[in-house]
Amino acid sequence: MFNSDCFNINEKGNLTIGGYDTTEIAAEFGTPVYVMDEETVRKNCRLYKQSIDNYYGGNGLPLYASKALSCKEMCRIAASEGLGLDVVSGGELYTAMEAGFPADKIYFHGNSKTREEIEYAVDCKIGCFVVDNIDELILLNKICDEKGTKQDIMLRLKPGIDAHTHDFIRTGQIDSKFGFAIETGEADQAVKKALEYKNLNLVGVHCHIGSQIFEVEPFELAAQVMINFMADMKEKYHVVLSRLNLGGGFGIKYIPENKPIKYDKYMEKVSETVRKACEERGLDLPYILLEPGRSLVGEAGITLYRICSVKTIPGVRTYVLTDGGMGDNPRYALYQAEYDAVIANKASEERTVKVTIGGRYCESGDLIQENLMIQQPETGDLLAVFGTGAYNYSMASNYNRVPRPPIVMITDGKPRVIVRRETYADIVNCDI
Incomplete structure (x- = not known):
């Protein structure tokens, strides 16, 4: 019911x-009052953590996409369950830091980060920036140079996948404000540019194809596209991209007609695609990151x-x-x-x-x-x-x-x- x-x-x-x-x-x-069940949240956190252990041999980390519900207690719960954190603003980062979240497990996303936010995140010594555009790449390198530090980064890519969801929450196709498009050569040029900067350490790539997705096939296709891109970059620029962030977007049951697949089944099927693609292209299995948000707290x-x-x-x-x-x-x-x-x-x-x-x-x-x-x-x-x-x-x-x-x-x-x-x-x- x-x-x-x-x-x-x-x-x-x-x-x-x-x-x-x-x-x-x-x-x-x-009233009104929001009410959350902590046991359900923790159970969902553990499901993702166990999926990484089961299907990637523990070689990965789920990141709680805190934009779904950002408050200090949710950061504390995510930390206690061994998750990393995905933040998309200075405010979400500040919330995490106030909650005592480990900075080295924080990934900073967003397509329009301000100088103030970037400086704050660098000062906090966060684990990784997910860079969205060339202007951000240039600014981040400049700020790191000014502060005498080097920063791990990933590049957000558009794999060109239509996830059959609402137009306002579909982010993986080419016409999106987010990320570098693979099919236009934009992503290739971003890799080339990133490798030129001495203050940036390019460690991997990221994609997110949309939200509230009930099919596993778009995730499998996106994984295939991303592995092929990583292999192409290794061949062309001799760079080993060791981390692959496959994003989130897993659907939840809002109404009785919604039939989401169990989240560990998503993980199992996608892991098979990742392993096969790596084997075909001669890549070592990358460190896998995921970004569940809605599926951790929504239901x-x-x-x-x-x-x-x-x-x-x-x-x-x-x-x-x-x-x-x-x-x-x-x-x-x-x-x-x-x-x-x-x-x-x-x-x-x-x-x-x-x-x-x-x-x-x-x-x-x-x-x-x-x-x-x-x-x-x-x-x-x-x-x-x-x-x-x-x-x-x-x-x-x-x-x-x-x-x-x-x-x-x-x-x-x-x-x-x-x-x-x-x-x-x-x-x-x-x-x-």
Whole structure:
């Protein structure tokens, strides 16, 4: 019924997460509130770690793509599970450093890094930059020269793979703002340029073909393309690229119709392609990096809302209006993201009413989902939206000057706050 094993229905007919009654969470911490199950997050971390051990002989490292959910506690969890970290901004890097994350296991991505961010990351002595363009290559070399240091780098490449996902979250094809295209010769020239800089140490290449992908074939094809490129560069420039980052993008179950492949099966199939391609091209097996983000935290989270009103327009639709909305979850407004939801205090009842879930924000597009079947809604009910562990808190805003919700983590069956609720004072804190 639910998208994750961490959800259930108790004897009162209420939805539980991690064995804890969601109505009690709402009563104690208020709404809206993000809720995460720590056991599920850790289980997913271990699945990726074990996959590296099983299919690459331990010769690799999963990097938590922290843009999915960046906060200090998630950095601590990733570190304790032996993962590396993928950051895409100075703010995400600062969060990691404040949490005590090992700097040598941090990879800095992003297609438009500022000088200030690059300088900060170099000062932090992070493990690796994933360089996106020639301008960044030039600037990073200059900054390293000024600071008298040498920096490991990888190049982000576009393998030209269409991952059959939404246009806004497809990043591997040639028409993308990210990376160097292989098929145009741009990636070849980037390798040549990188090898000229004495302050940069080119250690590998990276690709990311998209997000919310349910097929394994695009990942296999991307791996084949990347291995061939690495072999070509070895033949042409006599450079051994020892690391291969195959990105993330593994799909999760947002709605019942989603049928994601088990993540270790992705790893198994892709590892077979990598090994075969290396053997054919005479390469040693590279150190394999992966970037799971959504698949680590997405299904482990829900958002709880209080229903403020139910508005039925005869012959048109029924609106269920909540105390949250696009400020805490903009994904439907941005690209019609799909979600499932139930009334948490009526979770055992049949879903009999088709509704559109709307929020409190002054925008007609402030919707969370349309044409969704839920239990009979009433003002005061508690609504639970599934699959909000990724890209909800991360993308939240203070639109209409509404404070962002807290994050409550269920640990060993008990709730604890890992990000407190914002206050009105927080909102005006930067005002002059």
